[in-house]
Amino acid sequence: MGDSKKLKPIEASKQFIYKYFPDCDGAVLAGSVVRGEATDTSDLDIVVFDKSLKSAYRESLIDFGWAIEVFVHNLTSYKHFFNLDYQNAKPSMQRMILEGIIIKDEGIIDSIKEEAKEIMEYGPERWTEEIITTKRYYITDALDDFIGCKNRAEEIFIANSLAELIQEFVLRTNSCWVGSSKWIIRALKQYDVRFTEEFVEAFDTFYKTGEKSKVVLLSEKVLEPFGGRLFEGFSLGKEKL
Secondary structure (H helix, E strand, O other): OOOOOOOOHHHHHHHHHHHHOOOOOEEEEEOHHHHOOOOOOOOEEEEEEOOOOOOOEEEEEEEOOEEEEEEEEOOOHHHHHHHHHHHHOOOHHHHHHHHOEEEEEOOOHHHHHHHHHHHHHHOOOOOOHHHHHHHHHHHHHHHHHHHHOOOHHHHHHHHHHHHHHHHHHHHHHOOOOOOOOHHHHHHHHHHOHHHHHHHHHHHHHHHHHOOOHHHHHHHHHHHHHHOOOOOOOOOOOOOOO
């Protein structure tokens, strides 16, 4: 299980690198401890660069009193993950590198940070009209299911899906990065704090009381600038004559 004494995050990270990756070319500490958002269950996210490695890997372990997630790359493998994150519009790797505190550097970290910065500032690929149309249909379909459903258990999970669809639609149609889990709210706040409050209130009201009206109004408000709900006439995959 490793050492039971919990060191300060930076000290623990430095000792971790010294113990497990003494010959690496660089390492950064990222995550909630860097952002000042750590909780009692937070772990250490450490990205390691080692030119001797043939391929990237991820590993979880406990040492120095911390749960540690280590993301290990050579000097080119991280580019593949940069690209995957860009395609998914979820720049997890870029964010870790950009916000990360340097633990060790043999002259490579600055250039990698600059790559991450350029991607973050450029923003995600814009949705095409076809994608927007398809997403409108998916939201409409989920909204109709939500409105018509009388089964409380099913309603809850339809609402979950609708919340995911709405946050993605709002962020992507406004050329913003999206997130998963807790990063959904963080990404929404970066876009528009007032909308985020409205979004949270609508779904919180439904989960607490079963009242659907705020979620319905929010969904329609999001769709309205793009033509509103979409069902009749929607087609996907049909060959054009």
